[in-house]
Amino acid sequence: MRIARLDLIRYGGFAGKTLDFGQPACDLHILHGPNEAGKSTLMQAVSDLLFGFPHHKGQDWQFDADMLRVGARLAQGDETLDMIRRRGRVRTLRNGDDTTECDENLLLRWLGGVDRERFERMWSLDHQRLRHGGETMAALEGDLGEQLLAAGFGLDTVRSVRDSLDRQASALWKKGTGRNATRLHELGRRYRTARDTLSRAASDTQDWVALTREARTLEKTLTTLDQALRDEEASLTRLQRSGRILPDLRRLETLEAEHAAYTPALFSVEETSRFHALLKEWADLRAERDDAVRKREGLLPLRAACKPDTAILAHKTTIGDFRAAFAARAAREQALSEDQAAMRALESDLKAQGLEGTPEAIRDALPDLALIGIMRPLCDETERLARRRTEWQAARSLAQHALDETMLRLDALPAYPVDALRIALRQAERGEDPDRALERLDRSLAGNRAECAQAMRDLAPWQGSVAALDAMAIPDETRLTQARDLWRSRIEAERNALEALREQDRVRETLELELRQLEREEIVSAATLETVRRERNALFSALIAQPTRPGPDDIAAYESARARSDALADRRFAAAEKTARLAALEQALERNALDRRQSENALASSREARKNEAALWSRELAASGLPALDPEHLPGWLARRARACAAFSAQATLTAERASIQCHRDRHLEALRQLVPPFPAFPGPALPGRDGSPGPEEAGVPPGSASDATACPEDPTDRQERAGRAWSSLGDAIAHASTVLEGWEQNETRIRTRQQDAEQHRKRLDALDREEEALSHAEDRLDAAWSNVLRLRPDLTRCDSATLALMETRRRDTETLLRHRERLAREDEALRDLEDSFRAFLTRLAPQDALSERALADRMAECVLALETATIDADHAAKLDRGIAEANAEIGTHQRSLTACEAQLADWFSRSGTQDMESLRAVFARSSVCHARLEEMDRLRSAICRSGDGLALETLRQAASETDPDILPALIAEHETRRDAKRQEREKAVRRQGEIDEQRRHIEGEDLARDAALEMETCRAEMAIEAERWASARIQSLLLHRVATRQRPEHTNPLLQGASHLFGRLTLGRYQGLTVLDSGTPELVGIRAGEQGFVRPGQMSEGTRDQLFLALRLSAVEQAQARGIVLPFLADDLFITFDEARARAGMDILTDLSRTTQILFLTHHAHLAEPESLSVRSGATRHTV
Known part of the structure; x- marks a missing residue:
């Protein structure tokens, strides 16, 4: 099984990351990334994908736990499986579209029964576990079987588990120890003690019989005493109940008599409460109405005394306008004084400049600002064209001189065939260096031949040719x-x-x-x-x-x-x-x-x-045509045969590749001989002549110099031989040709540079000529513009910018002086109009003061003061009017509320037959007393019933009437005395009964015998449990010892045979392999080449121990593959302690293994993932994490 594609959809720090491994011939994938790029996270993701997420997973720091997803496409043969694993406890495997569940049976079948722990132990290896494995090999140096289990199968805790099991069994039982040294010894001692105690238990029969008879008598006595106590308790309870309820009964009878003597209540409780609330509201309303009347009476005299001046209030807006106008006039007087000072300064300046006459005459003698604006660009253009003419003349002279100098230097440079040499060099340098490639192929062929020889030796006892191998x-x-x-x-x-x-x-x-x-x-x-x-x-x-x-x-x-x-x-x-x-x-x-x-x-x-x-x-x-091997060992031999065939195939490929590279090298070498002149010496090591004299470089003559051809003359034959010897290496020829090409290119660059300089100078001269023509046109246009301007004012002449600026300044000063005079005149006219308007207003307001000689400012201040006084009086009068209106509104509101209250009281007055508020209050008081009496009677009835133990009220009254309250305390005391006496007698009998029971138990010995019997049964059960635990621990220890022992025989252990071959390759022949020394205890050692010595793992260096552990682990993977279990092998930075040569050897071994097993090699070392590295050139695929 292999991973064709890995999708880190949402996992750890990855989101939408896809690694496509495809299906290459070499299934070695190098995943490169810096530290903290997520390589360890990727290894965990593969385990979670194949076996499910653990319940406590730490990869949900970026995404929620229920959003974690890892997907992949798995392949085995022609079958493929697209799947996605989510976080969860059940049904976590889903199809590739994450919409439906996926059948996990196919995945389990491909895994071949391997669980998560076994996969991470055998098919997942990082640097930390590699280092720990090497240390384990040294620590388990005395036990071969445990070493093989630790390295080959990851079972590095066999010895610690065996020691723990032995300690556990010894703590339970061990032959030859003391009587109480172990748990089973202690249980045997307790069992024997309990058995002896049980045999000694006996009882006194006669005492037991007498005590039994006495106990029966005491039981009858206790029955009689219990009945007497119950009777006494009932009588005492009845008397105490009567004593509790008598005071409440007497109070209840008194209240019932009073209630029958008085008239029933006229008003209900609700009406009484409503009456008291309404009465309080009526009193509050009357008080608030009286307060409002008093407030109104106090405001009326104040309002009558407040009389504002309505005449001046009618002119409030006019007075405000005049006030603002006078204030604005006062503010402008400061500005007018500044204008007058400025006028005096301008007049002084004009006189100082020699301008006589009025400002109007001076202004007319100067050009206006519009004409000055027309003349200014003409003055500027005149000056600019003069500067341009001077600059053009200097630039034209310099450009012509530079062109002449450039043409002289260009004629002095020679020309070389640069393009042909450049093409030949480009073709020769294309691809890898042939010399290095040949050296590499020679080394590879040497290693391949050794590998082929080793592969043929590994096929023993079979012997034959490669053709026989292929024909099998x-x-x-x-x-x-x-x-x-x-x-x-x-x-x-x-x-x-x-x-x-x-x-x-x-x-x-x-x-x-x-x-x-x-x-x-x-x-x-x-x-x-x-x-x-x-x-x-x-x-x-x-x-x-x-x-x-x-x-x-x-x-x-x-x-x-x-x-x-x-x-x-x-x-x-x-x-x-x-x-x-x-x-x-x-x-x-x-x-x-x-x-x-x-x-x-x-x-x-x-x-x-x-x-x-x-x-x-x-x-x-x-x-x-196969060797006679049993089915158990034949798959391993077939795997070695496949490696041998692959090695011979690789040898043929390397040989063909070497011939191709040799032909390529000779072709390019000949092309360079045709193009490059055969100089007598080349860069690099100097070649001596026929007579042994030093070459030109040894004599201090640089190659390619002029003195090189004259100082060392030689015949053509000698030159050809020296050139052939110097060019025996294509690299030397390329270096020499590159040096020559560099000089030619520099010469060509200088030619192009000077040609470009000359062209630039010519373009510069043309541009200057065009510039001179444009400059002449501009001067003509400027002369025409000056003529047009001077026709407007014949009294003016052409001038420069400074003169024009002086005329503009004088013109502006004159116009400013005239504007100040006009504004002063306008201000004086406005002041006269304001004073006339204010006098007219005063005449209308107070005719008797119209002819007053006081200043207008004083009159204005008096008007403002009178206006402010009238305004204050008007505001005060308005405030008093509002207070009087509010008091009248309050009086009306309170009066309406009083009327509503009196309407509600009218019904109660009619029902009580009185119109006096005090009489009505007395009627309601009598109703309240009647209601309180009824509530007290109900409370007393409830209290009597609660104290009467649930009996009816009439029953309690009947019982109380039959009891004389005077002798009730004496009766209660008498019954309590008799009850206490009965209790003491009963307690005495109970104590005696307890003593009898204790004596009987002591005689019978039941407790001692029962405890002894219980102790015996307990010891039996515990001994059975501990014996079972001892047997389980011993059996487990013996099984582990047997498993480790079965790993020791070298001739029956294919794991050790495969590891021996891999260890020799990893150490580059430093160790020929591994063997087992059996001097009483089998011991794994390495066979050192040449010295014929043996080295134990503890004597090896850290890196060599790591290589030994890796060889055993890879051999275990090969053995699992031979058994039909093929899973991806994950490796994370395995070569940290390896030197470069052994790291290359390790990468070669992984490459060989990748032909049958997918290998994901994670590293943060960039040199292992570069295109020129051995790993990538051997066919590995590079991925970036």
């Missing part, structure tokens, strides 16, 4: 599986038959030993036991029947008979069990003999069948 007829997987299953079933049947025979022999020996022991023991008859029991029963009946206390002799005779009966019963019981056991043993021996004959027949049949099947299988293998 390989049986299909179904036939191999059937043969292997049949072979295993035969082997297992034989093993089971042998185990059954051994077990039957052990059972027979045990039964015969127990049979001989039972035959030597005696048996008690049932008749003898019955006789002794009748004698014991007769003695006991005689003791019970005696009217007096039995004598010591009678009691001793009874105890002797009882002890003899118990002893015989125990012997009979034990003998009965043994007799039944004896018969059972004889039957068991007969069954054992029959079972043994059946097992012997089954063993013979199984061996014969296996012999026939082995002969048939050998003939089938011989016909197919």
